[in-house]
Amino acid sequence: MKRFFSLVFLLFALNSGFSQGVGTIAGIISDSLTKKPVENAEIVIPKVDLATISDASGYFQFKNIKPGDYEIVIKHLSYKTKKKNIELKDGQILDLTVLLFTEMRSLSEFILTQNSQRENLISRLPYIQTTVVQSTLKQSSAGGIGDFLRGSANISGIRKGGTGIDPVVRGFKFSQLNVITDNGQKIEGGCPNRMDPSVSHIDIEDIKRIEIFKGPYALRYGPNFGGTLNLITVSEEKHKKFEINVDAMAGFQSNRNGMKNKLSVKGGNNAFFFGVGGNYKQYGNYLDGNGNKVKSSYTKYNFGGYAGFHISENHTVTFKYDESKGRNVDFPALSMDERKDDTRLMSLDYKGIFKIGILDFITLKLYDSDVKHQMDNKNRPVSDTVVAVSDISARNSGLRFETGLKTDGGTLFFGADFENITKDGERVKSMILQPGLPVKKEKLWNNALIRNTGIFTQYSGAFLSWDIIASARIDFNYGNSGEIVVTAPMQGEIYKYSTDSITSKYVNFSFNAGATYHLNENFAISFSAGSGTRSPDMVERFIILLPVGYDKFDYLGNPKLKPETNNQVDLTFKFTNERYGLMQVNGFYSFINDYITGQRVPPSVQKPLTKGVLGVKRFENAGNARMRGFEFVYSSPVEFRLGTDISAAFTYGTIDNSSRYIINEDGQVTGDEEIVNDALAEIPPFEATVKLKYRFFKGKFVPEFAVRMVAAQNHVSLSQDEQASPGFVTAKFYFKYYFNKHLSITGGVNNIFNKAYFEHLNRNIIGENYELYEPGRNFWINLYFKI
Amino acid sequence: MIRRSKYVAIAGIVVFILFASLSGCNKNNKPPEQPGQGKIAFHFKHLINGQPIIYDSLMYTNAAGNKYMVNEIQYFISDVTLYKNDGSEKMIKDWQRIYYVDSDLDNTWNWEVYDDIAPGTYDSISFIFGIPDEENISFMYVNPPERDMFWPEYLGGGYHYMKLNGKWLEAGQTWQTTPFDFHLGRGQIYYSYPDSIIGFIDNSFRVSLPASEFTISAGQTKDIEIKMNVENWFKDPHLFNLDVYGGYIMQNQEAMQMAKENGHNVFSVRVLK
Known part of the structure; x- marks a missing residue:
């Protein structure tokens, strides 16, 4: 240190x-x-x-x-x-x-991140940082952020239903990723099974840009283990005189008979700016490539606004408020559906640009994310003998402070952040076969609390042909929960979660350094090394017998877990040339200590509480795990009328030591065996994408054709009973048409050949021996109006 | 030219590192190492008068003279304990403490036990028939078939110890059979039958198997047959007359108590190899 x-x-x-x-x-x-x-x-x-x-x-x-x-x-x-x-x-x-002067450009995330490597301040980072801008998001039929992101190199997603796809970056997922909104606001999803990951609480139409930092390097935004996603929804505006703009959109999808609408009004003058608006989405079930209906319908809407005041030329205060609602969201791969989600997000931001001496800026953010989530199994087959309803309240409140000190050619950041996560909720069960009889109440969370305080610093600068960056943070993490019991009215306490102490405290250090060496204006080579440590999350510490894994097991939290540490190196080779385009090759190696995963608990110790599961697993530190992989991206010069984007990515994950149970033909567990270098579960297979586009009328009309090739995933976890998945090829066509400054249109067809396929990370449909397939052919169109 | 070779070299390094990082992925699965331990497997048989039961056939007569047939037998045994001749004992609980047997489900007839068994000579085997009270928790089974053994909450909750379902010819009947549900589970103490229950009774009981001596050597799996001799449920010491106690005994503690006491010699054992 x-x-x-x-x-x-x-x-x-x-x-x-x-x-x-x-x-x-x-x-x-x-x-x-x-x-x-x-x-x-x-x-x-x-x-x-x-x-x-x-x-x-x-x-x-x-x-x-x-x-x-x-x-x-x-x-x-x-x-x-x-x-x-x-x-x-x-x-x-x-x-x-x-x-x-405005230029119509065909934007792709490759271009954005790699265009002019030598000159793009962000891409001077010695690790992979990708930015997706609003115009790119508009060229997609994706209903959610997770759905959109998984088309990118080395980003995939876990699908459990029609929406709420949970991003996976280079095989890192859940709390291994730091997902924030507007540079610091965090959202704790209500569902222990991640029906509603953080990204699902922000509407994709409200996104201005998404910044993706791969690896444990971006420490300014919170504890970071495997990567950071920063969803930007608000940007400061300054207008010389008062004005008002109206944005509206209407979108339709054929496969799901779904529509989405957006209306927003924004404006202001040089002293203040504001925006109010909302989105409404209603999607039906989709048909997969086999013509089977997948129960995946949902309704989501949100409304809110923001108001900002320029207190003086360089000091701005912005307040943001958003309420998002989910209704009847089906999750065929989970044992319950989302009946109702009411989320309220608030934030207050201050940004001051000082430029006094070395003091460059100060930012301060206060936020509150309040999620009320209700799930039930009422729409599940009537053969189920138990009706279960879960009500969960999850709240994340916090603050972030940062100051930037400018040096010539470099910036030194200092700051601190704090978050307070609370979760409470129970599942109420009643027996259909014994109507009128007592119900059973299971606390899913009992006033569970996690508090994290972090202090961070980062220095970035440039010297001659070198760009360097180094950062560090320390986190003080505290967790606690009320006693966990399961009660039945006639019998009183029927289960009690026994643990010596349910309190946990951690002090975590994370640090990294990296450099980019520019050989000349075309070539650069970057190297980064870092160590990122995360404390176990709420599910890993306190979950009480819910099937939160990809496998069919009830999971049990473990307050005695040790933090998980990712030690990673990245080597990146960058090439940019106006005539030949942009190319980037990256390889990474990650050595994970105290890898957190579920390990089976005998039924004599704990039986499952959820119907249809095979048993119980408890979260444990399972020793060392390793990830390695590469990604390659190429994008032809923007000026070319016929443009090409190519990407390929692969991640390979292993765990040094694990064990699996020997199960006989009667399904009985009869023993266990040790496995060395078993595959890590839920790692996406190799995939490559080729895109061809043509710029008509100086880029006003750009049709694009994309082919995505995904290999079979046969490197699967034996200890977690993971199933292999076949490879597939899909194609899609889409276009954007800029009619005039008031109207633009995007549209296309996904899965042109109506291929029946599923992603390796898609969960299985509960109760059936059937994978959760991706949607079949889907025509879509979005109309964007601007006044 | 020099520059180009420099780039080629760098590209080469990148490619090398990529490949190096992906190598070393050999899988090495080791067999389990359990030196000096043995295994045990139980095989469940259901007999009447020493012969395998022919189900759904009205061909048996119990000690009380009731002519009857058996449709199905479902039951739990728990806390199987092996007594070694050195005085030590081993209770089977590392994976499962409660085991379910169902005459309709052949995958329940053989129980390959997870626990390692120390080699040596064992004098006897015992188990609890049913589920001991502290382990008999409502809702603890969420999946069939065990789930469907639930014992109604108002009768004490938890799970049936046994469902022995069949039919018999009531006195005076020549062909019209009456179903009997010879079900065991928690008993009730009534203040006034049937509304007012003031307490519950644990009807599970320990069965010691006679002539169950066996020897296990290291690396060996010992196969042991456990036989339920169904006719014994109806005799010794109590003559259980279906005409007297009827088809439903779940709320009849006197009948369940009789069955419980008859249960001591229902099971017998045979060491196979």
Whole structure:
């Protein structure tokens, strides 16, 4: 640890040493038509290897630049790249005004992340960071964020029903991923079985962009084990004079006879900005490629708004409120359906840009995420003798503080975050065969609590041909729960979860460092190494006999678990060339200590409580596990009319030591055997995607054809009784058509050949020996209106 | 040229690392190592008068003279205990403590026990017929067939110890059979029958199997046959007359008590190999 901080401060000091300039280049970047400030434009001075991005007011600044002639390059995805030649004199403060002209571009996440590796500030990170922007999301029929993301390289998802697909990044999932909204808000899903993962509480139509950080490196946003997803829904706006805009959309899907609608009104002036709106989605069951109906219908809607105030030129306060509702959401792969979900999200943000001395900015965020979730098995086959209804209340409240200190060519971040997660709820069972008789009440959570306080720092900077980044955080984690008992009115207490102590405390260190070396303007090579530790989550600590795994077992929490640590290295090779396009190859190796997984508990110790399960598993630390994999992406130059995107990704996971039970032909457990290097369960197979597109009318009409090839997954976990899955190939066609500034249309057909297939990570349908297949052929269209 | 070779070298390093990271994936499954331990397997048989039961056939006569047939037998045994000749004992509980046997389900007729058994000579075997009270918890079985053995909550809850279902010819009948449900489970103490129950009785009982001496050696699986001699439920020490006690005894503690006391010699054992 000491060494790490020494390194950070050494680099910091070195960086200051290079800064002997005597001039300043600053400016404001605006849209040529609307004259609105352009945020997140990249401003690069190639001659001295410096880069920055514009802030919300379009402002940027380079200090301590030596006098001379420079070429400044200004880039933004929505605008044509602009180059400006300037002359800087000794002591001069150059104040530039830059107007950018809109350019219709075919955006793909590859382009976004890898376009101009040399100059894109974000992609200078020495590990994989991908950003998906709103316009890309619009070119998809995905009903949810998880559904959309799993089309990306090394991102997959766990499907249990028609929606609520849970993202898996390089085989890391659930609380191995840090999923946040608007840079820091966390949401604790209500369902222990993750019907409603965090991403399901945000409507995809409300997303402005999604930032994906792969690996245990992004520590500014919270404890990070395998990756971070940052869902951005609000951006600050500044209008010169008062104005109001209306956005509306209507979408339809043929397969599910489903529709979605959006209406939002936003506007403001230079002192405040606001937005109000909502989304409504209603989808029926879908037909898979075999023509079988999959019970997957759902209704979801949300409404809310935000209001921001520019207290002064550089100080902004934003309040956001959102209520989202889920009704009758079917999950054929779970033993219950979501009957009702009422979620309320609130946040208050302050952002201050100081630029006083080295103090660059301060941000503060307060948030509250309140989820009320009700599930039942009422729509399950009548052969079930027990009606069960679960009501769960989950709440995550917290805050995040961060300050940025600017050095010449680098930024030092310091901050702290805090989250308080509480969960309470019970399952009430009544017997159909004994009507009027007492019910059984099982506490699923009894005032369970997890509190995490973290302090973090990060330094990023550039020296000559090197970009470096180093970060660290320490987390203090506390967990507790009320006594867990199961009661029946006539008998009183019939089960009691016995544990010596249900309180757990952890102190976790996470740290990493990485560097990118730019061989020239086309080639760069990056290396990152880091260690990310996460505390066990609420399910792993406190779950009481619910089938929360992919297998058919009731799971039992374990408050005595040790934290899980991911030690990872990433090596990335980047190539960017205006004539040949962009290419990135990454390989990673991850060594996980105290891997948390379920291990079987004999029925003599604990019998399951859920119908249809095979037994009980308890969460345990199972020693060391390893993941390794690669991803390859290529994207042809944006300027090409005929464009190509290619991606391929693979992850391979093993656990050093595990055991499995020997089961005889009568289904009896008769012994056990040790397994060395068993496969980790739920790791997606190798897959590759090829996309072809053509830009008609200067990009106003862009049809795109994509083929996705997924290999069979035969490397499956023996100890977890995982089933192999076959490979498949699917194709889809879609287009976007920009009619005018008021109307644009996207549409297409998914699964053109109506292929019957399922993803390896799809859960099985409960009660049937039938996989949960993906939807068959589906025509869709989205209309976007803007006034 | 030099530059190009530099890039090729770097690309080579990347590819090498990728391949290196994916190697070393050999699976090495070791057989279980349980040196010096033996195994035991129980095989359940259901007999009347020493012969395998012919179900659904009105061909048997009990000690009280009732002519009867058996349709099915379902029961639990628990806490199977092996007594070694050195005085130590081993209760089977590492995986399952309660075992379910069903005459209709052949996969329940053979129980390959998970527990390792220390080699040596064992004098005898005993088990609890049914489920001991502290283990007999309502809702503990969520899946059939065990789930369907539930004992009604108002009669004490938990699970039946046994369902011995059949039919008999009531006195005076020549061909019209009457069903009997010879069911054992928790008994009730009534303040006033049938509404007011003031307490419950544990009717499970321990069965010691006669002539059950056997020897297990390391690495050996000992096969032991456990036979239920159904006719003995109806005699010794009590003559159980179906005409007297009727077809339903779940709320009749006197009848269940008789059955319980008759149960001591219902089971016999044969060491197979």
